[in-house]
Amino acid sequence: MPTGYAIGMVLPEEMNMTLKFDTLGLIKPILEAITLSGYTSPTAVQAQAVPEALAGRDLLVSSQTGSGKTAAFMLPALQALSEPAKVAGRGVRVLVLTPTRELAMQVTKAAETYGRNLKRIKTVSIVGGMPYPVQNRLLKAGADILVATPGRLLDQMQSGRVDLSRLEILVLDEADRMLDMGFKDDLEAIVAQTPAERQTLLFSATIDNNIARLATGMLKDPVRIDVSGQQAKHENIEQRLHFADDMAHKNRLLDHLLRDADMLQAIVFTSTKRAADDLASDLHAQGFAAGALHGDMKQSARTRTLQALRKGGIRVLVATDVAARGIDVQGISHVINYDLPRQAEDYVHRIGRTGRAGKNGIAISFANVREQFTVRSIERFTSQAIPVSVIPGLEPKQRIFDKKPGTAMKKFGAKRPHSSGSGSGSSFGGGARTPASAPGGTGNKGSEGAANWSKPAGAFAGKFAGKREGAQDRGWGDKKPSTPRTTQRRTVA
Ligand code: AMP
Numbered sequence: 001m002p003t004g005y006a007i008g009m010v011l012p013e014e015m016n017m018t019l020k021f022d023t024l025g026l027i028k029p030i031l032e033a034i035t036l037s038g039y040t041s042p043t044a045v046q047a048q049a050v051p052e053a054l055a056g057r058d059l060l061v062s063s064q065t066g067s068g069k070t071a072a073f074m075l076p077a078l079q080a081l082s083e084p085a086k087v088a089g090r091g092v093r094v095l096v097l098t099p100t101r102e103l104a105m106q107v108t109k110a111a112e113t114y115g116r117n118l119k120r121i122k123t124v125s126i127v128g129g130m131p132y133p134v135q136n137r138l139l140k141a142g143a144d145i146l147v148a149t150p151g152r153l154l155d156q157m158q159s160g161r162v163d164l165s166r167l168e169i170l171v172l173d174e175a176d177r178m179l180d181m182g183f184k185d186d187l188e189a190i191v192a193q194t195p196a197e198r199q200t201l202l203f204s205a206t207i208d209n210n211i212a213r214l215a216t217g218m219l220k221d222p223v224r225i226d227v228s229g230q231q232a233k234h235e236n237i238e239q240r241l242h243f244a245d246d247m248a249h250k251n252r253l254l255d256h257l258l259r260d261a262d263m264l265q266a267i268v269f270t271s272t273k274r275a276a277d278d279l280a281s282d283l284h285a286q287g288f289a290a291g292a293l294h295g296d297m298k299q300s301a302r303t304r305t306l307q308a309l310r311k312g313g314i315r316v317l318v319a320t321d322v323a324a325r326g327i328d329v330q331g332i333s334h335v336i337n338y339d340l341p342r343q344a345e346d347y348v349h350r351i352g353r354t355g356r357a358g359k360n361g362i363a364i365s366f367a368n369v370r371e372q373f374t375v376r377s378i379e380r381f382t383s384q385a386i387p388v389s390v391i392p393g394l395e396p397k398q399r400i401f402d403k404k405p406g407t408a409m410k411k412f413g414a415k416r417p418h419s420s421g422s423g424s425g426s427s428f429g430g431g432a433r434t435p436a437s438a439p440g441g442t443g444n445k446g447s448e449g450a451a452n453w454s455k456p457a458g459a460f461a462g463k464f465a466g467k468r469e470g471a472q473d474r475g476w477g478d479k480k481p482s483t484p485r486t487t488q489r490r491t492v493a
Contacts, residue, residue: 019041020042021041025050027079030079049076053076053201058199058220059203060219062227063203066352067227069203070110078115081145091164091166092167093167093168095146095190099181101127101129103173103174105125122142126138126153127152128149129299150187157190175211176206177205179210187214205348234361237351240387241386241388266317266332267336283316291318292319335361336365344378344382
């Protein structure tokens with residue numbers, strides 16, 4: 001295993017630029033494909049996972065999307081496929097299980113990209129929402145690598161269309177999310193039909209007790225790799241908090257931010273599918289190249305939307321949590337939490353949509369005074385303060401008791417607020433003042449504005465009621481969860 005490598009994320013300054021891919025034990029065709037992808041140095045998770053996986057070890061890895069984890073399992077898997085199969089026949093040799101269709105598609109693309117110089121490696125993706133006849137044809141034609149969401153794979157296995165008897169490598173990607181989505185029983189049923197001598201690589205954003213239990217049943221003497229620490233901090237992402245008095249104020253803030261010249265592409269998060277649709281169409285009506293992405297949309301519409309996002313046809317994607325998970329589009333300069341996530345963990349996933357592959361990103365959250373508790377719980381979860389920002393002319397009128405522009409929550413007061421970026425509070429000369437008394441403020445103090453919060457006003461008024469996105473989404477239309485692990489995480493309002 002390489003030594004002296006600073007554990008980190010895909011940040012150029014955090015990567016050990018002297019470490020090269022050719023020290024990891026990869027074969028030439030794969031190294032050439034990596035070069036074609038433009039990667040110069042392995043990320044921390046790649047540097048640690050690839051040599052161990054090539055040595056045949058089971059892995060238990062905590063790392064998040066954006067860390068380069070896909071290549072960390074796909075490169076060794078492809079190398080294994082460059083060798084003759086251990087068992088004769090036509091069955092799948094590598095199986096990657098992912099929680100969502102979107103992630104499955106990204107993994108499939110990664111297999112094709114990194115495997116472009118390897119002959120006769122066929123990757124097939126089996127996900128919920130795809131027509132069965134198409135899937136049946138694909139499965140009949142045979143695959144070396146199968147990338148699948150658990151629900152649909154199990155259906156296909158039960159119909160006798162998938163043979164896992166000669167499986168060599170099993171990858172569980174974003175295992176924590178698969179448990180969250182209620183796939184535990186499906187996972188166990190799938191794994192029970194794979195050979196005991198398989199190699200298993202488990203990747204998860206966090207390793208909690210549930211993951212540890214799952215790992216105990218599936219992994220043999222795994223090498224434990226942890227690159228989640230720095231990654232979770234998202235140090236390349238500048239975080240800001242804007243207090244908004246009411247919906248109309250939120251919409252004015254959003255409009256201002258979206259017109260910022262530095263805003264290349266943004267993902268705006270809402271808490272309900274309906275709000276995502278409504279906000280996207282209102283933004284569209286105002287001339288923004290906006291689109292919605294949520295779990296009620298047909299797969300073909302989601303694919304089209306994501307393609308448009310990738311190609312730049314969509315500049316503002318309004319999305320819900322489950323639908324946006326795993327989106328890897330390097331042009332996303334801003335993530336805007338139009339609605340705060342209910343769970344701090346979702347905040348981390350949301351902001352991780354920007355600052356991809358070594359770039360910097362900006363994550364902006366809107367909150368009202370009553371949501372200070374939610375903000376605090378996010379700050380506790382990430383151990384990072386979110387500095388308050390105020391845009392001149394768009395100051396909140398309500399008094400904020402705990403947070404002042406340009407400062408962090410008191411608890412985290414030791415940390416300096418961000419000073420870069422046009423919107424940071426410190427640039428407005430009001431660092432020590434409350435928003436109500438900040439320059440341009442109306443002096444409208446007290447809580448009178450708070451009463452307006454529940455009454456949407458302004459251009460987008462009256463539209464933002466709706467079902468909160470939940471497990472029903474199944475992120476991508478997979479089958480209904482059998483035993484939701486954290487029901488409270490995914491409740492429907
Ligand atoms: P992942 O964590 O697998 O979703 O990867 C996040 C992003 O990092 C993807 O856009 C990859 O193409 C990119 N990436 C993966 N490995 C590297 C690397 N060694 N250097 C630069 N970018 C990378």
